Amino acid sequence: MAHLDGVFRREWGAAVAAVARWCGDLTVAEDAVQDACAEALRVWPRDGEPEVPGAWLVTVARNRARDRLRRETARPGKELAAVLDDIIARTDGPAVPHRIRDDELRMMFTCAHPALDRPSQFALTLRLVSGLTVTEIARALLHSETAVAARITRAKAKIRHANIPLRVPPPELLPERTPHVLSCVYSVFTEGYWPTTGPSPVRDELCDEGVRLASELSAFLPHDAETAALNALVLLHDSRRDTRVDRHGALVPLEEQNRGDWDRDKIARGLQLLSRAAGSTGTYLPQAVIAAAHATAPSWENTDWQTICVAYDRLLAALDSPVVRANRALAIGLRDGATAGLAALDTVSDDPRLARSALPVTIRADLLRRAGRPAEAAPFYREALRRNGSLPAQKFLRRRLSDCHANDEGPDSCEPGPSIVN
Structure with a gap:
């Protein structure tokens, strides 16, 4: 069943x-x-599973859709049914895999149509292209499930009533559509790599989907710097996916991971794409630089924190976000010492946009622990536990809290979550 769920996830959008x-x-x-x-x-x-699962699903789904449309058109009369039969006669035939993938690309850009508001674009893409459930989309967008379901229904109705074509837009319209598509692809990947809630530390099927979609977009837009930057970022993160969880299903901190087991092929491809991303002015390039600094560091102790801090400064220039500022404070603490990091965190920790986030209190707890102040760190770890909905993250935070109570000042630290871009 788990295997088939992965197949359905992979084939859903294209079908x-x-x-x-x-x-x-x-x-x-x-x-x-x-x-x-x-x-x-x-x-x-x-x-037995068919040789080409996607083609099988499309064939069966097309038959189901044909039956439904025939039933619906039979009610008002026979003229529309005759037109439908003509369409079926001209389009029936085996599903061709490469044509299915082209259709998926069309769907991605259709969902990014400017007639739809941005939340609807996100929700529709995550549902129709990536096959996320309404629950998962609600979590990603921080909205209720009822609101997300209604938004998806309205967006589909708008596409139908406005006759929005299912197509890749002409070249002159690509610049206004592509940023949304890239953002949705990264949302899919991050929900797999850093699940915000639930029992799984990593959701492989969503990671695979994010990597695949980023690769397809990069192939479609080979000279687009921002697309190359996103593809590089996804690959560099994904290169260490298999080392992030131990055999008991617990998260492994970045500095404890076995760097010899990182996927060197993905790192090499990510670095190659990084060179193609030169000139990008968006948010993905500095994040990819941070990921590259970690991927190429021979050890945690020899990580180039100076390059990482400079990349955070560039990211802030593109996106002045309290989340980015909090992440930058951690990087400063690892470059200049915990006291400097805490001072940088003080400038953003009261931002109301972080009021319910576990991020600032987790960073503060970690920096206090590094400063040799475990008694002060403990209450912040407890608050981070209260705010965090991910069961693996909660397990790790309990370990940190236990370390503080035991005055165990080991060198390891919690691996940053999805809002901490390294």
């Missing part, structure tokens, strides 16, 4: 896009692919 292109209705396409996945759960364990 919905292919069926939507065929029938012209996002709701019908989504429902049909959902039915096809249910049919696969029944048939594949008995008959």
Whole structure:
């Protein structure tokens, strides 16, 4: 079952896009692919998984959509049904994998249409392209599930009523659409790499989806610096995915990870893409530089914190966010000492946008522990526990809290979460 869930996650967006292109209705396409996945759960364990799962799902989903459309068009009369039969006759045939992937690219840019507001763009992309559940999308957007479900329904209706085409926009419109698509891809990856809640320390299927989508966009836009920067960032982070969790399912801090087990091929590809990203003025390049500094450091002790702090300064110039400032404070503490880091954190910790975030209190606790002040660190670890919904992160914070009570001043530190870009 877990394996099939991964297959469905991987194939979902392409299948919905292919069926939507065929029938012209996002709701019908989504429902049909959902039915096809249910049919696969029944048939594949008995008959074996098909050689090309995506093509199988598209074929079955298209049949389901055809049956539904025929039933619906039969009610008002036979003229529309005849038109539908003509369309079916001209488009029926085996699903072609490369055509399915092209359809997915069209879907990604359709969801980024400027007629939709930004939250709707995000929600629709995460649902239709990446197959995230409404619960997962609500968590990513910090909205209620009811609000997210309603937003997705309204967005699909707007696409249908406004006759928004399912297509990659012409070259002159790419600059206004591409940033949204990149942001959605990174959201998919980060929800897999740093789950915000739940029992899993890493969600491999979402990481794989984020890596795949970033690669497809990079291939489609080979000369776009920001796309190259995002692809580099994703690959450099993902290069150490397998070392972030121990055999008991617990998070392994960055400085405790076995660097010999990091994926050197992904690091090499990430560095190559980083060179292609020169000239980018967005947020992904400085984040990729930070990830590269970690990926290429021979040890935690020899990490180039100066380069990392400079990259944070550049990131702040592009995005003056309290989250970035808090992350920068940690980097300053690791470069210049805990006292300097705490002073930098004081300038942002009262920002109301961080009022419910575990980030500032976790950083403060870590810097106090590093400063040899475990009694002062302990209450901040307790507050971080209260604010953090991730079970693996809570387990790690309890370990830190136990260390403080035992006055154990070991050198390790909690690996930064999704808002800490290293």
